Amino acid sequence: MATPAVKVYGWAISPFVSRALLALEEAGVDYELVPMSRQAGDHRRPEHLARNPFEKVPVLEDGDLTLFESRAIARHVLRKHKPELLGTAGNLEQAALVDVWLEVEAHQLSPLAIAIVVECIFTPFLGRERNQAVVDENVEKLKKVLEVYEARLSQSKYLAGDFLSLADLSHFTIMHCFMATEYATLVEALPHVSAWWESLAARPATKKVAEFMPVGTAGAPQK
């Protein structure tokens, strides 16, 4: 079998790396994941800096093209292989709504969810104790943000409208981590957000990517 033309560099447990993998899985693109070790500092080695001068993962190589930033990678993969996940061609309004909810994910939801996930799941790996004050502060903000999602998803099946898009998919990997914390109840309490989450998590591509991110079993807090 020929080596896939597409390579992703990084550690799949990262929700950013897995965001890129999810786009590839949804698009049905053959790819090779080149594993890297965060502990060994692979991301700071010269060969990685040549791919991503910001020392981060993921990096995607697609032929001659080398990309970093997981949302830019996901956009490229879908634009090339499954553009309908960015909205119907020529429909400016749909494309705009996909962009709006991608930005909302990036700026309004993910920073809060990530802060909670870091404290609840990843502090053992960072060699420190969980900071409950940080958790509490972010939980309060997240409740308000999720109310906006609940209102939105009461009006349409998916975030950008009645069609699945990258805006929805971009939430999956971070929410997968978040739903492994005891604060999953915040989502479970909202009927439309909950139903939307369930339908995302039921997709074959998201089920596959979930297996790359065993956060439920790796250092989950005592309930």
Added chain:
Amino acid sequence: MAMKVYGPAMSTNVARVLVCLEEVGAEYEVVPVDMTTGEHKSPAHDARNPFGQVPAFQDGDLILYESRAISKYILRKGGSDLLRESNLAESAMVDVWLEVESGHFSSTMSPIIFQCLVVPFLGGETDTKIVQENLEKLKTALGVYEARLSRFKYLAGDFVSLADISHFPAAYYLLGGSHASVLDAYPHVKAWLAEVMDRPSVRKVVELMKLPSA
């Protein structure tokens, strides 16, 4: 009917949208939102931006928020080539550097602008520790930019794009503030920014952004 942008032009996120409107020569109206009286948290504004932020944008029945989403809509509608969406490789590079602008440049400039401009305006004292921490992060990013702009004329390649222009609002405050000298160590960045700031669209919006006299 003219497109409407809700929010003060001096807000970096509002300014980003305004420069795109200028780039495509669209007819638009800036509707003030008085953030000092909490108008951005009012029910009327909430109907346009449920996160209580500026800008909000209206084009006929379409209401949008998040400045980079609004910017792309405006550029696509206006037939601009600043996104390069007809070319896979080029549009991918525009997306990459737009993410970098958001995650590495504007994210470090935002607390600096807040501490150096907004806090004193509200009668408080600048937290120099926050400013210094973010200046260090900015310098790290500028080092990467310097290497990039030593190889390419613009961030996404040898063509100007939204990725470059999206830097202008934060750059405006950096250049006009007390930390402008941080750029001296990065000559390619400095020259690139000067060129961005010299665009007619940017000059026009800078006039709109100028703070009212005290």
